[in-house]
Amino acid sequence: MLRYTLMRLGIFVGCFVVVWGAVYAGLFPRGFGDSNFLWVLLLALVLSAPISWVVLRKERDRASVKIVQKVERVKANLDANRGQEDDADDSHHVRGQTS
Structure with a gap:
């Protein structure tokens, strides 16, 4: 993802330099005032x-x-954690009923 972002930034910077040169060369119109x-x-x-x-x-x-x-890895980890919590909760309820 970082590589894509840097490549996109590089294309933008290249376009900025080209446009800046074109504006000052008179190929593109200048902005008003400041x-x-x-x-x-x-x-x-x-x-x-x-x-x-x-x-x-x-x-x-x-x-x-x-x-x-x-995202799929995070979802799998969350599902695994939920399963562990459910198992722990179920075993707690089972022990509570037998006591």
Whole structure:
């Protein structure tokens, strides 16, 4: 998951640099007043999202498989703990009835 996040951040930073250069070269319009940084940031986000979606498809699939495996492992552990608690509770009730 960290690898995917870092790759996505790298694509965003690359888009930010390209957009920043394009704005100052006059290829893209500048923001109004002091909003130029936000304008460049917004354009970089808009450009990096579809690029990340296409380029990082395999990495995203790998990350989602790892997440699903981790969730299933946690669910199995919770079920096992519940089973132990139920067994302990049942044995307590059985002992209480025989006494």
